[in-house]
Amino acid sequence: MKLGMSCYCLDPAMASGQMSVDDVVDYAVAHGCEHIEFVPFRLAFVTPERTLDWELIDHVREKCKSAGIEISTYSVNADLLKTDPEEEEREIERVKRHIDAAQGLGLSRMRFDVASFRRPFSTNTIYDFNREFPQMVKNGTILC
Template sequence: MKLGISTYSLYQALGSGAMSVTDVIDYVADLGAEHVEIVPLGFDLTNNPELVDTIRNHAESRGIELSNYAIGANFADLDDEAFAAEVERVKREVDIAAALGVKRMRHDVASSPDTSIGHFLQQLPLLTEACRQVADYALQYGITTSVENHGYFIQHSDRVKALVQAVDRPNFKTTLDVGNFLCVDENPVVAVASNIGLASMLHVKDFYYRPASYSARDGWFGTSGGNWLRGAISGHGDIDIPQALRKVKEAGYDGYISIEFEGMEECRLGTKLGFEYVKRIWNEL
């Protein structure tokens, strides 16, 4: 297992200009992480291609691996022209992943106001075709693409599994986010056990979880079932992270694990405490 950090964890500082992406790489390396996952929020690789070489070279100079490249995408509810354009756009992002030197890339697959199972099944053939085209394109670079349990539409463990199995490509898997299953009110430990065999990448994220009757204020957002979530430092929230990681370890997963922090605390502190917690728990299992 290689434990690292997603640049998304430092988005507060990136977005405000307090840190650059090279500052983030330095911070991650100084914490003793083994890899950094590149999520282009707070910086732009598409319109600033020179930054790709800067990131790759700076990570190499600090002795830290680039593990994964994660971007947004949406292939749902599109006409033929928009669908083709989105597939081509994501292929260009694959080129960026290759230039970074990573062998894993997560792209979102679908977002829709209609998150029903019926709509999912109706869209599944088109989503499958899009993911196949991107995975087949990525194969030339030796890159494994993946869908994350993210965005409500494809967030349940069974929907993720259905898509991965339908795409049926050895280089298409899932970026498994331990915390994200709670967004659709699914037990994270059960869901992790169900999907870990399909994972090319693992995110550890924690949430505070409250029932629908809770009087939510700033910082909280709703689950698909009307309950409430707020980002937490890993180990501070309501997810049974030790048990989830036990399922990961028992399954024989030995790849990259990224800390994702999206809480209200200062991002450097939240990232550091979460990283130290997960490192300790993994070593104790």
């Protein structure tokens, strides 16, 4: 087992400008982490226009390499349960760009949530899960 952390743990410090992504990587290494997860809340690997920020991707990949820490995963929130077909397609394309970003960071795997945090919490019931499971599988399969 390897000790690691998510950059999300220091998201408030990045949001306030107290820490940069380099500071987060250095913090992880200084505290004995062997790997780090990137959650792009404060890291615009994918721009609002859905293009990749290759300068940032390359910088983070090389920073981790030079610091001697493995990038273990890349995680994004998604809502693959859109009811409008156009919104569903836009969301799938958005997640695909994040898959491209993960690949650019050197990863062969990533995690994406199917519906967390992008929908009202009240819709996260076992009834809704059972009803929406076929759509989760369909859209998850498109991304894999």
